[in-house]
Amino acid sequence: MLDRPELDTAPRGTGVLVAPQSPGIQAKALTHATAKWAWLDESTAPGLHVLRLSYGRGATTGAPESAPAGARPEPDTEADLLEAALRDASTLLGVGLSRDDLVGWDVVRWAGALPFASLGHKQRVARVRELCAAEGDLAVVGGWVAGNGLAAIVADTPARSPRCCTPTPGIPHPEPGPAASRGGSGRASASGKITVRQIFPAH
Numbered sequence: 001m002l003d004r005p006e007l008d009t010a011p012r013g014t015g016v017l018v019a020p021q022s023p024g025i026q027a028k029a030l031t032h033a034t035a036k037w038a039w040l041d042e043s044t045a046p047g048l049h050v051l052r053l054s055y056g057r058g059a060t061t062g063a064p065e066s067a068p069a070g071a072r073p074e075p076d077t078e079a080d081l082l083e084a085a086l087r088d089a090s091t092l093l094g095v096g097l098s099r100d101d102l103v104g105w106d107v108v109r110w111a112g113a114l115p116f117a118s119l120g121h122k123q124r125v126a127r128v129r130e131l132c133a134a135e136g137d138l139a140v141v142g143g144w145v146a147g148n149g150l151a152a153i154v155a156d157t158p159a160r161s162p163r164c165c166t167p168t169p170g171i172p173h174p175e176p177g178p179a180a181s182r183g184g185s186g187r188a189s190a191s192g193k194i195t196v197r198q199i200f201p202a203h
Contacts, residue, residue, distance in 0.1 A: 001103040005047035006095050012037035016092055020057060025036040026072055027088040048103060053085040078107045129160075 014036035017029050033050040034041040040050060055075060074086040082105060090097045125145045132138045139160050143149075146156035 001044075001048055001050050001105070002101045003048055003103050004095060004097065004101050005030070007049040007093065011093050013094065014054075016046070018088075020090070025077060025088050025091060026084045027053045027055055027092070028057055030089060030092050032093075044126060051085075051089055053088055055081065055084065081107050 010032055012032060013028065015029065015031040019024050019029055020028075027089065029053075031112040033052055034044050034048070044050065044086045075081045082099075085105075085199050086097050089095075115197075128140060128145060132140050141153065141157045143153060145160075
């Protein structure tokens with residue numbers, strides 16, 4: 001969180017994705033959270049802004065050209081991440097930011113983040129789809145097969161698992177289990193119940 005009224009205009013809208021080849025930028029994405037979510041903006045004092053910088057692109061096997069020559073190593077320690085976040089946010093937003101502007105900050109590490117979609121990923125996904133189709137009522141959904149981002153997952157899920165998404169008449173539609181939000185698979189039985197299984201490793 002930063003105290004910088006200059007960000008009130010949301011110079012990058014709700015955020016930006018950063019191409020791997022972008023010179024001088026280590027972040028892979030920036031989210032201007034108080035510009036993206038009205039409830040957060042309404043609960044934040046005037047002039048205060050919440051930013052989220054994301055780092056770590058995972059394995060890039062098969063895409064050595066994705067990192068520009070002379071690129072800095074990925075920040076790892078919390079101190080390195082803070083410095084990188086301030087530097088990258090300043091560049092991406094066009095507003096100079098420093099430690100003096102900080103109201104609070106934190107580092108959250110996601111051990112189960114999705115890896116870089118390496119060469120052959122599309123073919124592997126097609127093979128997984130084929131095996132699931134052979135089961136008849138097995139549907140696999142989530143970022144591993146649909147692509148990163150909620151938009152891709154939401155668009156893909158109804159088409160891949162109509163029996164999971166359509167309630168059986170007369171039978172309450174159960175809420176998905178915790179694994180459903182982590183890229184698991186759902187099997188819908190004739191009774192209308194759903195069994196959710198995690199079939200991909202968390203990392």
